[in-house]
Amino acid sequence: MIELRNVSKTFTLHNQGSAVIPVMTDVSLFVGAGECVGLKGASGAGKSTLMRMIWGNYLAASGSITVAGTDVARAEPREIIALRRERMAYVSQFLRVVPRVPTLEVVAEPLMAFVPEEEALEAARSLLTRLRIPERLWGLSPTTFSGGEQQRVNIARGFIRQVPVMLLDEPTASLDAANRETVLTLIEEAKARGTAIVGIFHDEEARDRVCDRLIEMGA
Amino acid sequence: MTPLLQVRGIEKRYGGRIGCIDVSFDLWPGEVMGIVGESGSGKSTLLSCLAGHQPSDKGEVIFHGRDVLKLSEAERRRLGRTDWAFVHQNPRDGLRMNVSAGGNVGERLMAVGERHYGNIRDTAEDWLQRVEINADRIDDRPRQFSGGMQQRLQIARNLVTGPKLVFMDEPTGGLDVSVQARLLDLLRGLVRRMGLSAIIVTHDLAVVRLLADRLMVMKGGHVVEQGLTDQVLDDPQHAYTQLLVSSVLQV
Amino acid sequence: MDDYNFAYLDEDTKRMIRRALLKAVAIPGYQVPFSSREMPMPYGWGTGGVQVTAACLKPDDTLKVIDQGADDTTNAVSIRKFFQRTAEVAVTERTQDATIIQTRHRIPEAPLQPGQIMVFQVPIPEPLRFLEPRETETRRMHALEDYGLMQVKLYEDIARHGEIATAYAYPVKVEDRYVMDPSPIPKFDNPKMNDSPALMLFGAGREQRIYALPPHTKVESLDFEDFPFVAGKADHPCAICGSTESYLDEIITDDAGSRMFVCSDTSYCQERSVQ
Numbered sequence: 001m002i003e004l005r006n007v008s009k010t011f012t013l014h015n016q017g018s019a020v021i022p023v024m025t026d027v028s029l030f031v032g033a034g035e036c037v038g039l040k041g042a043s044g045a046g047k048s049t050l051m052r053m054i055w056g057n058y059l060a061a062s063g064s065i066t067v068a069g070t071d072v073a074r075a076e077p078r079e080i081i082a083l084r085r086e087r088m089a090y091v092s093q094f095l096r097v098v099p100r101v102p103t104l105e106v107v108a109e110p111l112m113a114f115v116p117e118e119e120a121l122e123a124a125r126s127l128l129t130r131l132r133i134p135e136r137l138w139g140l141s142p143t144t145f146s147g148g149e150q151q152r153v154n155i156a157r158g159f160i161r162q163v164p165v166m167l168l169d170e171p172t173a174s175l176d177a178a179n180r181e182t183v184l185t186l187i188e189e190a191k192a193r194g195t196a197i198v199g200i201f202h203d204e205e206a207r208d209r210v211c212d213r214l215i216e217m218g219a
Numbered sequence: 220m221t222p223l224l225q226v227r228g229i230e231k232r233y234g235g236r237i238g239c240i241d242v243s244f245d246l247w248p249g250e251v252m253g254i255v256g257e258s259g260s261g262k263s264t265l266l267s268c269l270a271g272h273q274p275s276d277k278g279e280v281i282f283h284g285r286d287v288l289k290l291s292e293a294e295r296r297r298l299g300r301t302d303w304a305f306v307h308q309n310p311r312d313g314l315r316m317n318v319s320a321g322g323n324v325g326e327r328l329m330a331v332g333e334r335h336y337g338n339i340r341d342t343a344e345d346w347l348q349r350v351e352i353n354a355d356r357i358d359d360r361p362r363q364f365s366g367g368m369q370q371r372l373q374i375a376r377n378l379v380t381g382p383k384l385v386f387m388d389e390p391t392g393g394l395d396v397s398v399q400a401r402l403l404d405l406l407r408g409l410v411r412r413m414g415l416s417a418i419i420v421t422h423d424l425a426v427v428r429l430l431a432d433r434l435m436v437m438k439g440g441h442v443v444e445q446g447l448t449d450q451v452l453d454d455p456q457h458a459y460t461q462l463l464v465s466s467v468l469q470v
Numbered sequence: 471m472d473d474y475n476f477a478y479l480d481e482d483t484k485r486m487i488r489r490a491l492l493k494a495v496a497i498p499g500y501q502v503p504f505s506s507r508e509m510p511m512p513y514g515w516g517t518g519g520v521q522v523t524a525a526c527l528k529p530d531d532t533l534k535v536i537d538q539g540a541d542d543t544t545n546a547v548s549i550r551k552f553f554q555r556t557a558e559v560a561v562t563e564r565t566q567d568a569t570i571i572q573t574r575h576r577i578p579e580a581p582l583q584p585g586q587i588m589v590f591q592v593p594i595p596e597p598l599r600f601l602e603p604r605e606t607e608t609r610r611m612h613a614l615e616d617y618g619l620m621q622v623k624l625y626e627d628i629a630r631h632g633e634i635a636t637a638y639a640y641p642v643k644v645e646d647r648y649v650m651d652p653s654p655i656p657k658f659d660n661p662k663m664n665d666s667p668a669l670m671l672f673g674a675g676r677e678q679r680i681y682a683l684p685p686h687t688k689v690e691s692l693d694f695e696d697f698p699f700v701a702g703k704a705d706h707p708c709a710i711c712g713s714t715e716s717y718l719d720e721i722i723t724d725d726a727g728s729r730m731f732v733c734s735d736t737s738y739c740q741e742r743s744v745q
Contacts, residue, residue, distance in 0.1 A: 011454075012456075013461065014457070014458030014461050014462075015458060015461055015462050015465065052453070052454075056447060056450060057447075057449050057450055057453050057454065058450065058453065058454040059446070059450060059454050059456065077250075077432060077433040077446060077447040077448075077450075078247050078250060078432070078433075080447050080450075081432050081447070098400065098403065098404045098407070098429065099400055100400065100401065100404055101404065292610070292614060293613075293614040293615075296614055296616055300618070315601075315619075315622070317601075318601075318622055318626060319626060319629055319630075321625070321629055322622045322625050322626050322629065325622065325625055326618050326619065326621075326622050327618065328618075329618040329621035329622060329625065330616065330617075330618025330619075330621075331618075334621070334693075334694055334695050335694060335695045335696055336625065336628055336694040336695075336696050336697050337696050339625060340629075357629070358629050358630065
């Protein structure tokens with residue numbers, strides 16, 4: 001599902017004396033269907049960078065990154081857009097939305113392109129309920145929510161579709177025990193469906209519970 | 220699937236000065252492309268060359284298998300009121316200020332032969348609502364509208380005939396930030412729902428992040444970098460793009 | 471009277487105007503530029519019409535001149551006298567007897583006949599003028615048949631007044647091609663232009679434009695499917711001749727607001743009264 005071969009990444013800061021910052025060299029990684037691989041390493045080791053490269057957000061300097069059949073290191077923008085739309089989901093730590101779109105629509109949006117609107121909204125309602133976002137907040141924009149609430153909206157948005165590849169960046173950070181349990185169950189359900197997952201978990205217990213393997217970055 | 224628009228080697232010079240040079244790209248159905256760069260980078264020149272508002276010195280713009288730059292004026296105008304649309308930065312350039320909102324929206328319909336007043340009126344009302352203008356303002360003139368409303372009216376006027384490709388020149392320029400956000404959200408929704416392809420020229424990186432799938436960065440008439448919007452903004456490769464991205468003040 | 475050339479204008483000028491007229495006849499509804507001359511009357515008094523009439527007149531012609539349908543108002547009288555003096559042609563008030571009829575803002579009630587020439591005085595030849603002020607642009611719009619804007623004007627009328635309120639200078643489409651301003655005739659007269667056996671010539675002196683409708687030209691008034699063109703007039707019989715067919719002028723008869731409706735075509739009205 002996800003295959004990285006000899007991936008290297010450097011940042012060249014042209015406006016700061018053309019400083020070249022190497023982030024990783026020759027990283028290879030394979031994640032099969034139903035597998036969850038955790039990325040480990042000190043901060044700055046390149047965990048997030050690697051996730052962003054798989055997402056197509058950062059450009060690989062060399063190597064190939066094949067995700068559900070698409071080499072994102074070489075793909076055209078529209079191929080990456082199609083991949084994100086149809087086959088890959090990313091739960092980041094940050095929620096980036098237009099301020100006036102209500103939470104229910106923010107969550108339902110990734111599914112809207114595939115099923116009738118009402119069906120997508122129904123799925124969003126059920127996920128928001130499961131993640132204990134009070135119904136009175138559904139009509140409001142999530143931009144005003146607390147960190148934990150925003151985190152759960154992000155998770156709901158990520159899990160609304162069933163996709164072959166998921167990227168999870170600290171999905172359980174800033175969650176209480178009950179919600180943390182819900183998220184871990186969601187991850188386990190996704191694995192059971194055959195989703196290949198790459199995740200960053202600082203929460204060691206969670207990591208041990210859902211990850212099949214760990215990759216040490218910066219080593 | 221084939222590209223909706225194929226741009227090949229567009230070049231425009233003003234005497235010895237370069238307007239834009241060697242610009243090529245494909246735009247696919249449903250794709251939104253942003254063109255960013257500072258004033259004088261050639262982005263507006265490029266847009267007006269693509270839209271046929273000014274002649275190019277070199278290059279081709281292929282749409283539906285034909286080079287649009289070689290069309291006769293009559294054919295180009297027909298294209299401009301059917302499959303293509305152009306949203307100007309200043310609504311005054313894109314609206315008829317002496318004609319009511321309904322007449323502004325209805326003009327394109329009438330230009331393509333609609334002759335039923337009731338239908339024109341109903342369509343205009345529907346479109347005013349889609350751009351969040353109350354239908355009871357249908358007989359008011361654009362002068363009586365705020366800047367943001369005028370811009371939304373211009374968008375309705377352009378989209379009423381269901382174009383396939385929309386050119387936008389700084390569509391949010393000159394608007395208050397709060398008004399901008401509303402307009403952007405509206406545009407985003409319309410683009411998605413209608414499956415529009417669009418080329419948006421702006422110097423506002425927030426606008427392209429929200430609206431554009433792809434990004435093209437211009438400097439001195441040249442394309443210095445292009446790619447997926449969030450990739451170009453988050454991992455810029457060219458010195459100029461890095462400067463552009465790092466120059467945005469964080470709020 | 472030997473002081474003037476026949477019909478005032480010199481022969482070179484007449485030839486120039488005739489060329490423009492021929493082109494106008496060849497392209498019905500198209501505005502042909504011509505180098506309008508200074509005439510011994512101010513602009514707005516029919517300088518365009520007078521030049522066209524001068525270029526068409528022959529010594530054996532019979533001329534009728536009307537102003538808003540009347541033969542006896544200042545404008546009509548002075549133009550008639552002008553040609554009596556400079557061309558010594560016969561004049562008449564009877565529509566049927568005239569070979570050339572110069573008119574300001576009306577078409578006579580009596581049916582026109584083959585061989586007759588109508589000459590219209592035109593203040594503003596461009597039907598798109600008040601919608602698009604740039605002459606370069608309006609010319610291009612005509613060339614490209616880009617007439618959505620003209621329809622917008624009618625739309626605006628209905629939106630504001632509930633009907634197409636344009637009552638005069640009502641735009642027409644000629645032979646499915648050019649949109650034309652028929653000069654400020656009441657829209658009541660518009661149907662008379664369609665398939666008319668007479669030749670219709672339009673002259674705009676200040677604007678230096680000539681256009682024409684050859685006999686039996688298709689002339690359609692613009693409208694909407696659900697708001698069709700109606701050639702309206704005041705719903706009264708003429709107070710003098712009793713006609714219910716003719717276009718009427720409203721005349722205020724005292725300070726108390728009393729009014730009467732009479733035929734605007736004086737010759738038509740007189741003839742009916744005599745009968």
